[in-house]
Amino acid sequence: MKRFCLALDLKDDPALIAEYEVYHERIWPEIAASIREAGIMDMEIYRISNRLFMIMETKDDFSFERKAEMDAANAKVQEWETLMWRYQQALPVAKPGEKWIFTDKIFDLKLQ
16 A cells, blocks of 8 residues: 655635635545545545645555546546636646646654
């Protein structure tokens, strides 16, 4: 199993943030299916203010490149991503076109 932690910002608008959270109370079934089919075993999203943190646990053979290919070929995923971008904004450090950005692990209790 592999773990990835990523970050993204929401637009700093309380009404938009509330709408975004409502969508995530029960995501579309096709989106949940596409996440699982890509080899993601668990996914959690946390928020503080307008900053989001996603924690993903995946199968060992999971690939972000393969997930991107699957997403590009899935019209429902494209519809979801377009809708979510209404609420999201890139982190200040993001390169053009980047959304979720990998975070750097700086501490692990198991290694202490």
